[in-house]
Amino acid sequence: MKGSWVSVDGKALTANIRALRAALQSSTEIMFVIKADAYGHGLIPTAQLAAAAGVRWFGVAHLQEAMRLREALADVNVLVMGVVEPADATVIGRQQLACMVVDVEHGRALAAAARAADVTVRAHLKIDTGMGRLGVPWDDATETFRALREETGLVWEGLCSHFATVEPKQPQHAEAQAERFFQVATAAETLHGQPLRKHISSSRAILYHPEWDLDMVRPGIALYGYGASDSRLRFRTQPALQWKCQVMQVKSVPAGTPIGYYGTHVTPQPTRIAILSAGYADGYHRVLSNRGQVLIRGQRCRVIGRVSMNWICADVGPTGMAAPGDEAVLIGHQGKAEVWAGELARLCRTIPYEILVGIDRQAERVYL
Numbered sequence: 372m373k374g375s376w377v378s379v380d381g382k383a384l385t386a387n388i389r390a391l392r393a394a395l396q397s398s399t400e401i402m403f404v405i406k407a408d409a410y411g412h413g414l415i416p417t418a419q420l421a422a423a424a425g426v427r428w429f430g431v432a433h434l435q436e437a438m439r440l441r442e443a444l445a446d447v448n449v450l451v452m453g454v455v456e457p458a459d460a461t462v463i464g465r466q467q468l469a470c471m472v473v474d475v476e477h478g479r480a481l482a483a484a485a486r487a488a489d490v491t492v493r494a495h496l497k498i499d500t501g502m503g504r505l506g507v508p509w510d511d512a513t514e515t516f517r518a519l520r521e522e523t524g525l526v527w528e529g530l531c532s533h534f535a536t537v538e539p540k541q542p543q544h545a546e547a548q549a550e551r552f553f554q555v556a557t558a559a560e561t562l563h564g565q566p567l568r569k570h571i572s573s574s575r576a577i578l579y580h581p582e583w584d585l586d587m588v589r590p591g592i593a594l595y596g597y598g599a600s601d602s603r604l605r606f607r608t609q610p611a612l613q614w615k616c617q618v619m620q621v622k623s624v625p626a627g628t629p630i631g632y633y634g635t636h637v638t639p640q641p642t643r644i645a646i647l648s649a650g651y652a653d654g655y656h657r658v659l660s661n662r663g664q665v666l667i668r669g670q671r672c673r674v675i676g677r678v679s680m681n682w683i684c685a686d687v688g689p690t691g692m693a694a695p696g697d698e699a700v701l702i703g704h705q706g707k708a709e710v711w712a713g714e715l716a717r718l719c720r721t722i723p724y725e726i727l728v729g730i731d732r733q734a735e736r737v738y739l
């Protein structure tokens with residue numbers, strides 16, 4: 372018996388990339404964000420599928436991810452979106468990775484380390500236009516660029532920012548961020564004397580604001596199939612990842628049977644319960660105790676009792692036909708029944724991102 376495993380539908384991922392590609396102008400590049408193990412889909416196989424579908428840029432959070440990617444794909448562009456250490460300038464330069472510069476000191480230290488190692492580092496200036504997270508505050512950004520522009524060791528390639536809020540009905544916040552970005556970009560490009568690659572939009576901005584596609588877009592979640600299922604949107608995608616486990620035991624229990632730790636569910640009538648081979652150690656949130664639903668033999672079955680570390684109990688009903696060895700779907704579809712990460716996220720009061728990246732990284736991943 373296995374614990375849980377993931378299957379990724381390569382055709383769905385490819386179709387998602389193609390749908391986005393078709394919506395963009397040909398001059399806009401796609402940087403596929405594949406940090407956190409490609410949102411749980413598996414870093415290298417996801418990147419390989421995307422590269423085969425024509426993606427030439429990838430965004431990761433950490434240098435380690437970038438190096439793994441470089442080993443697998445020699446020719447693609449990889450941007451490390453976290454803060455790289457100046458001490459890593461040598462490997463960044465040699466591996467031809469691109470990185471973010473987040474302030475003057477960071478830029479100078481990277482440049483000095485690059486010069487000392489006799490390499491050049493591909494740099495994108497990260498501008499904080501209102502996210503309040505990484506990057507140079509936008510009102511300092513032009514001066515920062517002026518100060519760093521001629522630092523040998525850095526090769527200026529891009530300017531980027533990240534939206535904090537994209538609400539199509541209340542676009543003011545995003546508009547203010549975009550406006551700040553354009554101001555800095557105009558000044559920086561004038562100083563530089565040539566265009567830089569400008570990128571600001573991740574999934575929601577891409578879906579609702581085509582005017583901000585610019586030279587490159589940085590989609591993550593939409594390409595994994597979340598947030599873009601409505602046919603009225605600019606492009607449509609479908610989930611590519613399914614997460615499954617096995618029925619380990621099925622038994623009939625009488626009415627009044629307490630289920631799991633502290634008996635938080637007591638069966639109201641005689642029923643059959645299936646015990647499944649996954650739990651919160653596999654990433655199935657304990658918050659889903661007595662709330663979640665799983666699919667067994669094409670039917671939705673309620674999770675009953677507390678989700679424990681390695682097992683889940685599901686009510687298959689008094690006449691339920693489940694048997695040990697059956698596949699149980701935690702995320703995905705079986706026949707016409709579906710449970711997607713969005714549903715689990717709502718029940719857990721979180722977002723699909725957290726559900727997807729929370730799936731045990733050690734779980735076997737199968738690519739279809």
Ligand SMILES: Cc1ncc(COP(=O)(O)O)c(C=O)c1O
Nearest residue numbers: 404533573574589590591592593
């Ligand atoms: C800087 C940056 N760009 C792009 C993305 C992709 O965002 P999304 O998955 O919402 O498209 C992220 C994700 O967190 C990010 O941090």
